Amino acid sequence: MRDTVKKNLKEEVASYKRQRILEEACHLFFENGYERTTLDSVADCLDVTKPFIYSYYANKGEILFDICQTGIQLSLKALNDALALEGTALSRLKALVESVSRIVIEEQEYIVVYLREEKNLEPQKINDIRQLRNEFDHKLAELLAEGVTSGEFDVENTLLTAISIGGLISWTANWYNPSGKWSVTEVVMHAIQLVMSMVKIR
Structure with a gap:
């Protein structure tokens, strides 16, 4: 003991x-x-x-790899938590967008470094990171497909839409200013509105 x-x-x-x-x-x-x-x-x-x-x-590249993993792993956890919720596809999508948007803002430096510096990783490390991102995109696409089946969403290409939603949210890290005009809540709510318009809620 x-x-x-x-x-x-x-x-x-x-x-x-x-x-x-x-x-x-x-x-x-x-x-x-x-x-x-x-x-x-x-x-x-x-x-x-x-x-x-x-x-x-062992080297600076290993540090960069861990940094790049951080934001994606947090986003994946938020996605999995949202998927595990009871409720409609719509309610889970809203929960997902809110959670991931907050993570992107709270971990802004990690996300920006990932977006800007991923190219400096070794090819295998880049592939590892992109596999995590692909997992996020495909799980989100499955949620969108569920919403299409239930009649909640009108989406022609669920994977392309999922990738677009992920890009919309992650890009927030590049422009968000903690001392700027909009609060975290305002930015998050706006992201939800944009995503809802992308999936054409019925």
Whole structure:
């Protein structure tokens, strides 16, 4: 029992340290770009040595990969949670758009870095990320197809519409300004209205 507690504590500490590296690196990638950010600058901001970072990540590309995964995995969780809800396809679609839109805004730096810097990943890593995105698109398309079958939606191409909805939501990260004219709630509600017009609610 004592050994298990020690192991769990070590895992929690390691997870926390990895998360701090991710957060600081993501902020620097967001502000300065991936190519102009060095591991030395990440280490300086964390007040640690570069070998400390290497004890958790082999290189800068691994950090970028984890950053790119973060937003998609959070969005996938929100999608799966919405799909698991009871209710109509319409109510679940609204819940999905609201949840994912809030994630995109709350995790803005992660989403922007993913959209802007994915091209810097190794080909296999790019493929891994796109598989996650494809999973999101196809599950959303299945929800749209369910709504078409139930007579709630009028959508000719469910997959293309799903991809368009995902793009609409994720692109919010590129223009949203926390100090700007619109509140988070206003942006989220507008996204819901746009998506509802895309699926032509009956």
